[in-house]
Every structure is written in C-alpha cells, then in structure tokens.
Amino acid sequence: MQKFFKPFSLLIFALLLQGSLLAQTTYQTPPSSIVDLVDSPPTPSVSFTSDGEWMMILSRPGYASIEDLSSPELRIAGTRINPQTSGSSRSGSFNDITFRKTRSGEEKKVAGLPSNPKLSGFSLSRDEKYLAFVHTESNGISLWVADLTTFEAKKLTDPILNGVLGTDVIWMPDNSIVFRAVNSRRGDYPQKPAAPSGPTIQETDGDAAATRTYQDLLSNPYEEQLFAYFMDSQLMKVTLSGEAKALGKPGMIRSVSASPDGKYLLTRTIEKPFSYLVPASRFPYQLDILSADGNLVKTLANIPLDEVRPTGFDAEVTGPRDVNWRADKGSVLYWVEAQDGGDPKVEIEERDIIYTLDAPFTGSKKKLASTKLRFSSIDWSDDSFAIVNERWWSSRQEMRSLINPSNPSQEKKTIIDRSYSDIYTDPGSPLYVENEFGRSVLMRDGNLIYMTSEGGSPEGSMPFLSAFDVSTGEQEIIWRSQAPFYERVVKVLDIKQGEVISLKESTDIQPNYWLVQTKKRMAPRQLTNFPNPYEGISDINKELVTYKRKDGLDLSAVIYTPAGYDPEKDGPLPVLMWAYPREYKSAAIASQVRGTKYGFTRLNWGSPIYWVTRGYAVMDRTEMPIVGEGDTEPNDMFVDQLVANAEAAIDYIVERGIGDRERIGVGGHSYGAFMTANLLSHSDLFAAGIARSGAYNRTLTPFGFQAEERTFWEAPEVYFTMSPFMHAHKVKEPILLIHGEADNNSGTFPIQSERYYAALKGNGGTARLVFLPNESHGYASRESILHTLWEMDTWLEKYVKNKNTIEPKK
Template identity: 25%
Template sequence: MSLQPADIHDLTSVSSPSLSADGSVIYVQTVTNAERSGGESKLMIHNDGESRPFSSGPKDSSPCHSPDGALVGFLRPGADDEKKQVWVISTAGGEARQVSCLKGGVQGFAWAPGADRLVVVSRVDPDMVETEDGQPQTQVVQRIRYRGDGEGWRGNAFSQLFVLDLASDEPLQLTDGEGDHLAPVWSPEGDRIAYVTDEVEGRDFSRHSDIRVIPAAGGESIRWSEGMSRVGSVAWSHDGNHLVAAGSHDPDVWDPRQSWLFVLTHGLSARAVAGMTRTIVQPIAQDCWTQNDDLIYIADHAGESYLCSVHADGGEEEIILGGERTLTALCVQQDDAVAVAGSPGRPGDIFQVDLQDGSGHFNTEVNAHVLNDRPPVMVEKVTFDRNDLEIQARLLFPDGFDASKQYPLILEIHGGPNGRFSDSYDVTQQILSGRGYLVLAVNPRGSSSYGPDFLKAVLRDWGGEDFLDLMAAVDLVCERPYVDTDRLGVHGYSYGGFMRSWIIGHDHRFKAAVIGAPCINLHSMYGTSDIGVSFGENQWGGSSIENVAALLERSPLTYAAEVKTPALLLHGEQDYRCPIEQSEQFFVALKRQNKDVEFVRFPESAHGFQQAAHPKLRQEYYQRMVDWFAKYLS
C-alpha cells in the first residue's frame, strides 16, 4: 500500500547542510511532533559514515561552519522568548552558547573570514510600543506592504543588518533604510559586506531588488547591481573584485525560480554569464566562485536539477551531476559539495558530491522506514506540442496498476503560475495514487524551469492558454484505455485553486473538485493579498482601478453560475497570500445557487499550512481531500 494521510507524521525532512573542510556535514533534521506546529528540529552531524545528533533542539535551524571550522553557528529561540537568536557550539562538542540578543530576533547570519564576527539580519520596528499584558493596541497602516503571509503584522518594521563581534556585547547596526536588507555575505578581506535589498523607489508597488555593498565598520552603501531588475542571492569572487548574483534583468520575470547568473563589478552594468542553458536554483552557495574562476551552482531544466559549472567569463556549461532528481541547499567546500537531493521515489536526503569527477553518494536515508512500508508509485513523463510550445506532464500510476482495468483520473495543478512539478517526492500525489487514482500533474505555460519565454507566456492571460494546455493534457491521457473518463477529478492549491475554480466554471466533465486556498476574485485579491499590488500588476496587467473589467473577466467568481461540479473549499484562516475572503465569496456564490459545495476553515493556518501548520490540520487536509474524491469518484 502506498502513502496514506496518517503517514505524513512519519516523514522526516532534512535541510540546510553545511560542509566543513574535513568532510563532515552538519544539517537540520525535522520530525513531526503531534502537539507542535512545524515539527521538532535539531542539528545532526554526519562523519565517518554515520549520522548522530549534534544539538538537542527542539527548534534549531540554519547551521553554518565558521571559516576555520572550529565553530558552528545556528539559530535557536532565545532563552527569554520565542524569537530566534544566534547560538554557537564547538565542532568538538560541548554546550551551545547564545551570542545575540536582538529585540527583533535573527532571521539569518554569516561568518566573517576571521571567525571573530557575524553579520546578522534582524527585524527593527521603529514604532514598537511596549504595553502591559492584556492592553489593546491600535495598528496604524501607512504603507501597502504592512503585513506578510506567515509573519503577520509588519507595519513599518524592516530587516536590518548588524555586525556582532563575538568578543563584544554591543552589536553595530549597519543599515536603517526603509526596506529589507537580506542575504549578507562578507568580502574575502572581511572589510565589506554585500547584501540584497528591496530599499528601492516604489517599493510598495514592485518586487525590484538590488545588490549593495557596505563597509563592515559602517558607512554608506554602494549599489552594484546596475542593469538588474531582481536579485535573490549573491556571493563574492575569491579576489574580492567582483560579485556573482542570481536574478534577472527582465522586469517581467518576477519569480526567483527563473533566475540566471550575473557577474557584478562596481561601476559597470551587470553582465549575464554566457553559456548557461538552465535556470538557477536559489540561493547560490557563498563559496560558489572557485579559485579557478568557475562558478558552481544548481540549475533546473524541465523540472529536473543539475549540478553545473561555468567559467565566470562565460563558456560551455558543464554538467557535474545529471538530472532525474531535485537538488536544493547547495554548500561548496573546495573540491566537494553537499546538497539536499530527492526524486519521485525518495524524499530529500543529504547528498555529497566530488566536484572533480561528479561521483556522489547519499549520507542519509531518513525515510527508509516509510518507503519500505509505503513504496512510491510509478511515474511516467508525458510531453506534447501545443501552439508552438512543448508541454510536459507527469502521470502517476496507482499502486498495483493493471493496464487491463480502468481507473479514475485526478488532474493536479501546481501553485503559483510560475511554480512547477518536478522530479521530486510529492506527498499529495503519492497519497492520491495510494487511493487508487491516476494522477496527472501538468506544467502548463507559465511554469518555471522551461525558459523565460515559456514562463512569461502566462502573463495577462490567466485562464487562457494555460487552461487550454491543461485541458489538452487531459484529452491526451484520456485516450488511454485504462482511464475512466466518467470519473475525472481536479485538485489544486493557490494558483492551482484559481485554475481548478476556473476549470469547473468552463468544463463540466469533472465529477469532483478539491480547491485549496484559491484566488477566485482577482479584483478583491488585488487589495487584500500581501502581494496583491506588486504580483497582481505583474501578472494581471494593471491596478484594480485601471483594470476592473479585465480582472472580473478572468475571475472564476464571475462564472459561478456555470459550475456543476461538487466543490470542496479548504482554506487557512490566517492566509494573507490568498486571503480566506476568496473562498468565502466562492462558497456564498455557489451555496446561494444550491450547488454542491462545502467549505472547511483551518484555524491558525497561513498560506503554506500544509508544511507548517499543526500536524492534525495537515492530516485533516489530506483526509478531507481523499474523502471528497471517494464520495464522488467511487
């Protein structure tokens, strides 16, 4: 039997590997706690062929070796509150000690070359007022980006950079501008710090970002990213004269999953690295620029990850490690690298690679106990041409598949118009296949990892050609004799929820729809989503004032009268990305017409609650999904 909803509590995840010069790896291992949202995480160390605990947890994250390899820094909630602070521990073992005590907590950090200082990212709120417990306080909104999904109220708070000397108790604040200052990296000499910032003109209305460099002792910052529109991460050249950044120079390429490498030199326009044929996986590793001036990076193409290298001056892209997997969280240490690697048959594990010959091996098998009892299902890649574009899908077969029988088919659509299904272990798809369904996971135009033109093809056309791509994929697979065309279902989340709501208002062959956190009224979402203005204007082509007719024309709510498919709406009550008012509107519109609809609200759950919410709620999402399909597709 394949994966079931209750089995999600048995899955273990690994993340944030840090590789030392002696070859040992420290990483985060997270397991489910039935009583705690987000699970319990602790640091693990892998050396001499085995892994063992390195910290006690239960909320440790983001480990990073000091440059001399003597210490490991990591994040842990502070002794006095739940905000994360930096802690350090000797690689020889012993007790960890807290080295930061910033009121806004710490979001990230990086070691200085001498291992005597840290640059840390901390939220600073100039309007914070201490109040007595139980006393109400008003919240004054002065900017559009005043709250964020998963973080709540922001107001006028921004992420700022601080330098923390381990021998001193007083941090030095480097930045104080009206924008977030993130992903800092030290220059090789330790005298400058490069970072990513959205402190730009019109910040409320766009997602533009820059790279700036500031003296580590404090002073004025200098922009280095001339000619770029968006930047996600940055690293220094080994001589400190250049930077390499992952991002885009195209303002229409909003999504960080469609990025390229650029070499930055102060006073010059950013230069795209020639020879690259695949899109960059963010963030890039801090030590990705080698002594030979090669750049080491993870790249995606058609949902597959590759470990690649290319010379900083351009040239032929070399594949160090080939596809049929996903790779994330790259860490480079001289001739070796480590990443998290997964595949359709295996959730992520720590994977170590020799950069000289491309050989690699898994350091962990954290889910072997689950996979032995719940073997993954078979996956087939399906491609077809439509309107001069090649569209790719993945078809998952139910456990015990027999081609002489017929099976119901569920169309699965990814979240985010620029998301994509990849060669990874997908819990939703495994659960559906485990219940006896064929699952068709399609990457329509707009999906990332197929090139910038493919990605931009969805702009200003939600519900247009992307919808037709999906229907063409269903048509193609339904020609197979083992597909029961009278038992078709559709499931999706976020943009996938939009598309599922759109589909059932335009195509009546689907007998059941499960709709997670949809956007069904683009006009109202523009003003209620935490990214409604910047994302909406990029994707939909204008503001809610200028674009009323077009927004309503492409809103599934407009076609609610045409819906005939029984619909289940699932939504987190603290979702600020696709606010719950979207499902509320759709539910009322359908219920008022006496259509078959049910609406489930998940308390204390943001947009990504399938990963971070209470374990009971995550299981209930999947259980309600499979129960709805069983009711209408059996």
C-alpha cells in the same frame, strides 16, 4: 478578516451556513493507507562543514498537534508572534543533532541537549570548533552552544532572545556571540483599554500608494503598543563561558550583522510612524554602524516609511536599499540606490547605482557600478573580480556582469544575458568557498567560475556541474546526472581532483548522499542510508509524460497509477488532476519539460499522490501555462488557455486508456484553487473540484496578484473575467472549499472562501466549505492535515469515483 479569529463570530457564521458545516464538528481521519503515509518519519536534514570533513545531521519531529498550533498568537504588523516566547509562532524546529565523519562514517551525537528540544538557528563558529543554536522554551528563547571537540552542548543564556523577526546569532572572530535580546526594561505587557480612546483614522493627501493585499496589518493604537513592546530589543554579546554584556542602546532592532573582520556591527532599528497599510518590513528604520563594543560610529541612513511606491513588480523604494557588507573585505559596506525614482516605467540608462563606503565611514560614498535592469545581488571574489546580478520582471530578463571593484571606472562585461524562465539554457548558480573571514565568495580559478545547474532538457532535469569561462562565455560540463537517477552536486570537496558530494535518488530509491570522484574511475561511495519512509507506495507506477495543446504548445505532467496497474487489463481509472498555473512571455519557454522522470516520490501534507493508494490515477504537476507574447499579457487569455490546457491533459490520459473521462476530479492549492474554480466555471470537463486556500474575487486584490502587474482600474475586464466569484452561477459540478482560518498569505483572506461559498450557495451550486482553526496558508497540525485529507477523500469517493451512483436532483 477579524471575525474569523473569534469563536463567537465563527459560531454565528456556522449557524448561518445551516447544514454543511454543522454536519461535521470533530476532526476526522482518512483511510489507513493515507494515515500511514502522513505519519511516515521525516527524513533528517544534512549540511556540511566548510571543508566537508563533517556532516551535520538534524532530526525533526513529525507534524505538530493542534494544541501546539493553538498556543497564544498575536497577528500584528504582518508578523505572527508567540507572546509567551517573544518569538515567531509559526516556526519549525529540530530535536536531535548528530555529526558524522564524511569519509569514515564515525558518528558523534551531541549530548547535553535540553529536554523536549525545539532547536533552530544553527550556526558554526568561524573556526568551526563550536555550533550555536537556539532552543524555544515555554517562556522564551535561549542560546546554546555545542563544543565540537567533545560534542557536549551547554546553555549560554536564559530564555532572553528576541525572535519576533528571526533570531540573529552572530559569531565574532574571538568566538563570542552577538544576538538580539528582549529589552529587560521594556516594562509590563500593554493592557488593552476597556474602551477605545477614539476612532481609527487613515488619511491620504493625493499620493498614490498602491500596495498588495497584506494580512495581519496593524489596525488600532493598542496593536501599535503591542508591536513596539515585542520589538523592544537590546544587543548583547556573550562569551563561551556565559559572560554577557549589553551593546549600545535598546530599540526596536530589526536585524544586526557583523563586518567580516568583526570590527563593526550594522543594525537596522524600526522607527515610528507605523503603518496600517503595509507590514513591518516596510516601516521606517534607521541604519547605524556600531563599533564591536557597541559605540555608535555613524548613522548611515534614515529610511522613510515605504507606503508610497510606484506600481509594477519592478518598482522599488528610493534611497539606500540592500545595505550589506562586502564579503571579500574586512569592513566595507555596499548598497543600491534607484535612479528612476523606483518607477519601472521611467526610461533611463542607469536604473540602479551600487555604492560603497569604507571604514572608518567618514568619507563619501563611492560609485562601484550601475545596472540597466533592477539590481538583484553581487557575488564577491576579490578586489579585482565580482559579478553583478540584475533582473527585470516584465521581460523575465536576467543579466550577469563582471566588474573590477578596484577600478570602478572599468567598463563592466556582461557574461550572461538571458530569460531566467528558460530552463534549457540555464547556466546555473555559482558555487562558493569560505574566505579568511568565513564569508562565502566565488569558487574560482582565474577566469573560471564553477556552477551547478538543474540541467533542464526535453528529457527532464539532468543536473550538472560546470566550469564557466567569463572571458569567453563558454561552459564546460564537468559532471552530469545520468539516467535512471536524479542526482545533483551539493558540496565540492576538491574541484581540482574532481571530488564532490552528491544527493542521489531514483523513482524508488530515497535520496541519499554519495561521495563521487568525477575525474577518477572509482565507484561512488554512499555516505548516508536513510530508509524509504513510504514503503506503502514504493511499487506504484510513475511516468513523466508529454503531450500537445490544441494550438501545438507542448505540455507535460507526471502520472501515478497503482502498483501492478495495466490499462489494457484493468480498464480506465478515476483521475485526480492536480495543478498550478504559471505565466510565461514566450510560448517556446512555456513548452519546456519541467521536473524529472527519475525523482523519488516524496510526499508532503498537501500532496495529491495519496490517492494512488485509493485506486485513482493521479496526474500531478499538470502543466497549465498561460502565455502572452510581445505586448499581450498572459492573463488577457487566461480562461481560454486554462481550459485548453485541461482539455489536452484529459484527452491524453483518456486516450492512453488510463483515465475515465466521466470520472476526473481537479484540484489545487492557493493559485491552484483559483484555477480549479475557474475550470468549473468555464468548462464541463470535470466531475468535481477541490480548492484549498484560494482567492476567488480579484476585486479584493485590486493592485495586482500573482504575475498580474496591472491594477483593477487598468484592466477591469481581466479582473472580472478571471474572478470565479463573478461566474459562480455557471458552476454545475460539486466543489469542496478548504481554507485555513488564520491564512497569512497575501490576497487569500479567508473571506475569499466565505464569499465564494455564499455565491455558490445563492446560485444553487453544490459546495462544502471547511475552515481549519488556527491554520495558516499551509496547514501544520496533524489533526488539520488528516481532516483535510479525509474531506478530500470523502469528496472524491462520492463525486468522482462513484459519480454514476449519485441520484440526480429532482
């Protein structure tokens, strides 16, 4: 909704609202107990070299300032572009790099970094002697490299990288680097015409083109010029000495990848016509195979504009998709083609076919395998062993099958066939090692593949490491997390010797890395000692609880209460309940306990846990399952089940003596905001609500939303019943609406909050609408975050904690 991006229109809108928005015009800060937690230093990010000899520790700054967030930004073709840098305007960064010997603890800080570093795109060379990364400067993105023998960094290029759709930094076998640069001949910045040359026209010729509600789409010819200008790229290759040369022809290059042997490059180049209905990811593009020196070897395919696609979450495009290099071969491409026209409603035995094409790419494609469900991915090992993964959204089914790539006629063997929503039976995800090409292939010993799983159980998550036998389907647990800790394997150093690195935490112990011997009776050794950034809440109470819905469905939540709190002595507290609904096709799976009782209490900008410092009981991750089994869709009973979930949660916390039934607030973000508005519309359970960045009128998302595949015209009664906007006249409790003015999430246009507020106001409701300048679906600047928390705290104090002191309206 363009008017929310224009200061003048914002002023007019604010004046029309008359009062509530004008009452607060500057950024505010919440109480110090909350501010101190928000300003806690971020914990560094850790990764490991392939052999685990070194760990790379990346430090990051705190939240950005509103000044940073207010830098120039173009919102076109589904992208957010910083025109000053030709890069993304919404990306995070790191400001320090340290390497530490995993076993000895010896540290080496990378020297020679740029001043005011904004580092990202880290990539190790194949021999792991060098680290490449990019630095976002004021006028562009430059490429840097650090020598890991001296731990000195140096700048390889001027700020010439094109980062509009990410920065591809491709290491070649000779330690040169291929990247996408801004085309130095792209010309001058397009100037906006003083007046339009004519109307903007779209036309349909009868082909159904049902699409989700995307943000930031192209809207006029001038925006088309801008997108083409910023996408204009030139492939470059640079050596470690800084010698650079151009590869191939310039174009709107979307991505580049190198074959494992480094002999070929695969490029995706966006073509015209552009679309005003879908983002750049669905624009036409050309797939080209280039030699390592940039000469065109073959145009593999021309993929048309992806505007017209069948309905349903299992729908796909026709023609080649998911084109990639086999990880186990030097230069073999594979891709997938739908056999059902991309239409999930078509009944067909072979839904997708996987094809391969070998270098020098002059022959015909070869059929590798087919899938019954929709293709998801392939895990490669060698020419006799690979695992094809396929999924089907409508049934929540996943299948994993063993194939022999050297003999495509050999029947594939299904080794896993299950519901991917079932966390209790999840065998896990495969572990990988690097092969001679530096590519990730399955960690495997004959018929055994090694897996890590979250280890869902009725007691909560207890992660494990296992050996899965593909010949029998049996799984042997090698190691499992033990109470009172939540611990998971992040790196296997030696599977034969049982030597692994784990990330271990507990309710009051910050996550840290440990060296663990699973086969020897040796005490684990701590590798990092990151301090607890939240000492202010280190002694609060945390409890993973279970209870039942009135129909017998098992539910769970995590309850936080202040330090030293005793319900028998201190009495019931005001409650903040925070939740996010999820849809299930099985009541048994919906009843499963999610999360862990032993996890560290980590905060983020949107956490409700801050209010435990303000004397509230916080009911977080409150399960709100919506179940539809068989032919019944979950949303057919959305409202009834949502209210039943809330009733069960309230009954539990009140019967425990923790919560005061008359002083319970409910809140959520995005779909949780949608939930909050529905609960206030269809129940009288809560004292007040907080809804952040939600959607409230489902007729504005008519081609499906969240887990709803049906269109508005297929299920109009569902869309009507589920839309809080349609029931605004029923809301009697105060509701706080907060929304990022530049929300880029599909479906949650800022107009959703604007129109819902108008509906509430028009029906005499008590509401407050807060738009955060320059913020997206998730809030990023410190000023906006603190102001959001101030708004929430003020609302909760007035309408929940001190509800009984409010004088009734006359």
